[in-house]
Amino acid sequence: MILRQGVTCSTCNEIYILRISVGHSSYQEHSFACSNCGETITIGLDLDQKNAGWQFKIIENCILSDETLGTIINLHPEIVFSEELLHVDLISPSILYMSKMQEKLNQLPSDVSKEDYSDAKKNWEKIFLTHQEWGIIGKIWSLFAKNKDAQVKKFIIDNKDSIHDYRPNLTACEIIYSFIMRALAPIRANRAEEIIEKIFDEYENSDKELFNSFCKYHAREIFHKNMLRAHGIARDLFINYNEFNSVLWSLKKGESLPSNFAIASINFEKTKKIYGDAYECLGSNVLTLACISNIMKKRKFDTFENLTLAKYIEIDKSGKGKCFSDIPEFSDLMKYHIPKIRNGSHHGTFVFNHEHNQISYSPKANKSETISYSEYITCCVELFISCMTVSAIDIFIYDQLRFSAMKDTAGIV
Numbered sequence: 001m002i003l004r005q006g007v008t009c010s011t012c013n014e015i016y017i018l019r020i021s022v023g024h025s026s027y028q029e030h031s032f033a034c035s036n037c038g039e040t041i042t043i044g045l046d047l048d049q050k051n052a053g054w055q056f057k058i059i060e061n062c063i064l065s066d067e068t069l070g071t072i073i074n075l076h077p078e079i080v081f082s083e084e085l086l087h088v089d090l091i092s093p094s095i096l097y098m099s100k101m102q103e104k105l106n107q108l109p110s111d112v113s114k115e116d117y118s119d120a121k122k123n124w125e126k127i128f129l130t131h132q133e134w135g136i137i138g139k140i141w142s143l144f145a146k147n148k149d150a151q152v153k154k155f156i157i158d159n160k161d162s163i164h165d166y167r168p169n170l171t172a173c174e175i176i177y178s179f180i181m182r183a184l185a186p187i188r189a190n191r192a193e194e195i196i197e198k199i200f201d202e203y204e205n206s207d208k209e210l211f212n213s214f215c216k217y218h219a220r221e222i223f224h225k226n227m228l229r230a231h232g233i234a235r236d237l238f239i240n241y242n243e244f245n246s247v248l249w250s251l252k253k254g255e256s257l258p259s260n261f262a263i264a265s266i267n268f269e270k271t272k273k274i275y276g277d278a279y280e281c282l283g284s285n286v287l288t289l290a291c292i293s294n295i296m297k298k299r300k301f302d303t304f305e306n307l308t309l310a311k312y313i314e315i316d317k318s319g320k321g322k323c324f325s326d327i328p329e330f331s332d333l334m335k336y337h338i339p340k341i342r343n344g345s346h347h348g349t350f351v352f353n354h355e356h357n358q359i360s361y362s363p364k365a366n367k368s369e370t371i372s373y374s375e376y377i378t379c380c381v382e383l384f385i386s387c388m389t390v391s392a393i394d395i396f397i398y399d400q401l402r403f404s405a406m407k408d409t410a411g412i413v
């Protein structure tokens with residue numbers, strides 16, 4: 001369904017006709033820069049999915065208007081579409097998407113029962129509405145990362161009705177792991193599972209004592225710090241979810257993005273620091289992968305080819321992936337870990353050009369670069385996915401592998 005609503009820029013009175021596609025959440029929010037004055041306009045939409053009700057909410061710099069003539073803006077919270085269609089009236093991104101879907105559906109058997117359909121819908125909601133769980137999950141994750149065991153147990157029991165597939169004795173680790181996997185599912189969760197399987201295969205075929213000493217170090221020195229940093233990145237993304245969701249939806253589903261696409265919401269003030277923060281988080285948290293790559297090369301977890309562990313921890317984040325660049329499953333996670341964008345993001349040189357939806361920045365003095373906003377958001381979401389994948393690996397090591405290693409090495413002196 002598309003809702004058509006006129007809005008007027010409060011700063012300069014420019015008129016827009018918004019054509020907002022209704023997504024599946026209970027709330028969606030869209031921002032864009034006024035093409036006349038450049039100030040950000042933000043509008044919210046409360047949705048009652050059960051009763052098909054809706055209510056527009058003015059968030060920033062606009063008033064609702066009855067005007068029927070103005071610049072058309074198509075906004076879709078969950079679908080990425082070509083930028084050429086951004087101002088075209090009468091097209092529907094959903095319909096374009098449906099026709100793509102229809103091609104896929106035509107290949108499916110036509111005798112799907114009502115029960116199968118209802119199960120499919122429930123499974124689909126588990127995967128695509130994870131952001132609505134963040135209020136509860138974020139608290140569990142934060143308490144757990146800070147070692148507040150008694151508080152996290154109480155919080156889980158107090159909120160059991162809001163926890164996905166709750167059962168007694170469900171642990172914080174299991175809850176966070178399930179959430180991460182659903183947030184990445186289907187395609188990116190499969191990839192995370194493949195990496196975890198690779199690590200487990202390596203464990204099965206390696207000297208167990210090498211893994212045992214690593215698991216001890218990981219539990220003592222790495223795990224909680226990594227979880228705390230990753231919590232910060234997940235919080236940044238889920239609090240600003242409307243800025244990222246259409247790209248996250250596409251990447252989760254394994255779709256390739258068009259070269260220039262329209263973003264459902266553009267609020268640069270909310271997103272400009274997120275790349276740099278996610279870059280720092282991933283650069284620190286890959287310590288787990290670096291240690292495992294040493295074991296894969298038949299060395300102790302803390303013995304690098306040319307470095308000591310203390311030296312590795314100290315080196316610049318841009319060099320952290322070098323030691324596992326020969327392991328494709330690990331190095332793929334670093335594909336969007338790009339120092340020059342991080343420097344632009346963290347050194348405050350980012351300048352947003354609202355006419356071209358482009359960011360210009362200076363990674364070094366006397367050097368200027370540009371990146372389209374859609375590409376920038378893709379880089380942010382890819383870093384988020386990498387950070388979450390490393391968190392899933394961290395939980396697997398802390399919650400599963402550590403106990404296997406302890407059991408298998410019992411008796412070894």
Ligand SMILES: [Zn+2]
Nearest residue numbers: 009012034037
């Ligand atoms: Zn304006």
